[in-house]
Amino acid sequence: MASIGMQSTMTRIERMSRPMGGVHLDDADVAALPPGPHWPVFFQSVGLLRFRHWFQPAMQRKYGDVFTVRVLPKGRHLVVFNRPEHIKEIFAGDPEVFHAGKGNSILGPVMGEHSLLLTDSKEHKRARKMLMPAFSGQALRGYQAVVTGLAQAEVATWPEAKAFRSLERMNAVTLEVILQVVFGVTDEARLAKLRPLVNATVQVSPAIFLGLNFPGLRRLKPWRNAIDNQIKLDDVIYDVIAQRRAADLEGRSDVLSRMLLEVDDETGAGLTDAELRDQLVTLLLAGHETTATGLSWALYEIGKDPALEQRAREAASAGDDDFLEAVLKEALRLHPVIPMAVRHLMAPATIGGIDLPRGANVAASILLAHASEDQHPDHLTFRPERFLEGEVHPNTWIPFGGGVRRCIGAGFSLMEGVAVLREVLSAYDVRIPEGSTDEPKVRNITSVPRNGARIVVTRR
Ligand code: HEM
Secondary structure, eight states, X not given: OOOHHHHHHHHHHHHHTSOOOOOOOOHHHHHTSOOOOOSOHHHHHHXXXXXXXXXXXXXXXXXXXXXXXXXXXXXXXXXXEOSHHHHHHHHTSOTTXXXXXXXXXXXXXXXXXXXXXTOOHHHHXXXXXXXXXXXXXXXXXXXXXXXXHHHHHHHTTOOSSSOEEHHHHHHHHHHHHIIIIISOOOOHHHHHHHHHXXXXXXXXXXXXXXXXXXXXXXXXXXXHHHHHHHHHHHHHHHXXXXXXXXXXXXXXXXXXXXXXXXXXXXXXOBOOHHHHHHHHHHHHHHHHHHHHHHXXXXXXHHHHOHHHHHHHHHHHHHTOHHHHHHHHHHHHHHSOSSOEEEEEESSOEEETTEEEOTTOEEEEEHHHHHTOTTTSSSTTSOOGGGGTTTOOOTTTOOTTOOGGGSOTTHHHHHHHHHHHHHHHHHHEEEEOOTXXXXXXXXXXXXXXXXXXXXXXXXXX
C-alpha cells in the first residue's frame, strides 16, 4: 500500500512544478530602468549568484548605488538597491505589491505550497500569524535549556590541539537543534531514522531543486533519489505529527507543539497536517545551514583575535549575553550568509524616486549594505562593539531581511548562537591554526567559509 508520504509527496511535486508565470516588461519599461551591464543574461546570473562577492561591488562602482541586472530564468530584470533609505522603502512596501514568495518558487516541490517562504498576500499573512507565537520571546526562552544541552553535548566531543573545520561541527549542532527543538523529536530510534533523511534533504543542490520541476528529469537517478528521500522523510514527519496530535502538549516546549496549539482567528481551525509538514521542512531548510554558517564565522573571528577571544570568554563566564550576541551580529554583518532579499512587483512602485514597472524585481543587497563605509565605519574590521554603542542604524544591518518578510527565525538563531558560543567559550580556548585564513565561498544560496572556518581548541 502506498504510504501517506508517497501519495502526498508525489501530488505536491506535480502541483508545485508548474512553470513560473512572469510579467514581460515592454521596451519602454526596460529603457527606463536604472543602468546595468549588457552582458548575456547567463553571465549576469552567474556573476550575481556565483561570484557575488566580486560582482555586486564591481557593479556598484561602475553604475552607482542603484543598478539593474538581468537574471535567469527568462532574463528577469532585478534592480539592486543598498542605501538605507531605499531599503526602508522596499521593506515597508505594501505586501500586496511587493511579493517575496514568487522568487522562491524553485523550492516549491520540496517545501510545498503552504511554505511561509513561498506564499504571498493572504496566505502568507495567515501562515505568518500561525507561526509567530512559536518564535515569540517567551517561546524562545522555553527552547533555551534544550539548545544549551545540545551545545554542551556537541562541544564535549571536540578534539583538542588539532585543527578542525568548525563549519561542519556547527552544522551538526544546528541540525540537532532543528530535530529536537523544532520538530520536538527526542526518541533516539526516531532521531536515528530522521538524521540521514534530513541530511540528504538539506544537501539537495540547486540543480536538483530545479530539475524536480521537470517531469522528464524526475525519472533520472539523482532526481529519483531525491524524491525517494522526500517520500521517506514525509512519512516520518507525518508520523511525528500524528503522534504529537495524540499527545498531551501541556509542558512541551518545541516549535511543532506550539504550532499545533494555534488556531485561525477566523475559521477556528488549526494547521492541517500538510501545512505543518510544509512549515517544518521550510524551517529545516531555512534555519539549519544559515545559523551554522554565521556561528562558524563568529568562531573564526574569535579565534583570530586573542583580545576579542578573551573579552568573549569573560562575557561567557559573566553571563554577558549581549556581548556574545554582538559578536554574532558582527559576524553576520562582515560575512553575510544570504546576499540579498528580493521582492517581485505586482504593480508599479517608486523607490528612491525611481519609478519601476509592474513585473520588475527589486533587491535589498545585504552584501553592499553591510560593506558601506558610510554606514559601518572601518567596515572591514571585526568590531562587535559597534552593536553595543548604538552605531548601527536601522536598515543598515539586514542579515535577516526586513518588513513583513523578515526572517521569522532571527531571534531563534541569535538565541541558539549565543547558547553555542557560551558553551564553546566556557569549555575551551579558541584559536585559528597558525597562518590560517578564510574567505567566503558560494554554496547553493548561502556564502560559507571556503576553508570551513578552521579552529584549534584547548580545554581550559
Ligand atoms: C543566521 C541565520 C539566518 C539568516 C542569516 C537568515 C536569513 C534570512 C533571510 C535573509 C530571509 C529573507 C527575508 C526577507 O526576504 O526579507 C529569511 C527568511 C526566513 N527565514 Fe531565516 N535566516 C536565518 C535563520 C533562520 C532560522 C533559525 C529559521 C527557523 C528556525 C529561519 C526561517 C526563516 C523563514 C521561515 C523565512 C521566511 C519568512 C517569511 O517569508 O515570512 N531562518 N531568513
